[in-house]
Amino acid sequence: MNVKPLADRVLVKPAEAEEKTLGGIIIPDSAKEKPLKGEVIATGDGTKDESMVLKAGDKVLYGKYSGTEIELDGEKYLIMRQSDVLAII
Numbered sequence: 001m002n003v004k005p006l007a008d009r010v011l012v013k014p015a016e017a018e019e020k021t022l023g024g025i026i027i028p029d030s031a032k033e034k035p036l037k038g039e040v041i042a043t044g045d046g047t048k049d050e051s052m053v054l055k056a057g058d059k060v061l062y063g064k065y066s067g068t069e070i071e072l073d074g075e076k077y078l079i080m081r082q083s084d085v086l087a088i089i
Contacts (some may be wrong), residue, residue, distance in 0.1 A: 003045040007052065008082045010054050012062065013075065037061050037089065040051040054082055057084060061087045 005011050015037050039059055046052040054060065067080030 004046040005042055007044045007047050008050050009079055010040050010082055012078045013041050016066040059061045059089045060085045
């Protein structure tokens with residue numbers, strides 16, 4: 001995969017949704033909450049006003065409605081601004 005985010009954007013691979021059951025009831029995929037954490041795959045170079053703090057391999061937390069979902073080689077990724085990332089874990 002050759003994707004290079006521009007400026008202050010990062011490419012994040014979301015973590016898999018966790019399997020949860022409620023008293024023996026299996027929750028279908030459509031009702032599962034999206035994970036709010038993932039791994040940084042690639043970063044841009046930053047802007048003249050903001051240098052890049054994140055690097056490839058960082059595990060991060062991000063906001064519920066952050067980023068734009070894209071699909072590359074059958075895998076789902078999010079591309080978002082560095083400022084949409086809430087924390088490195």
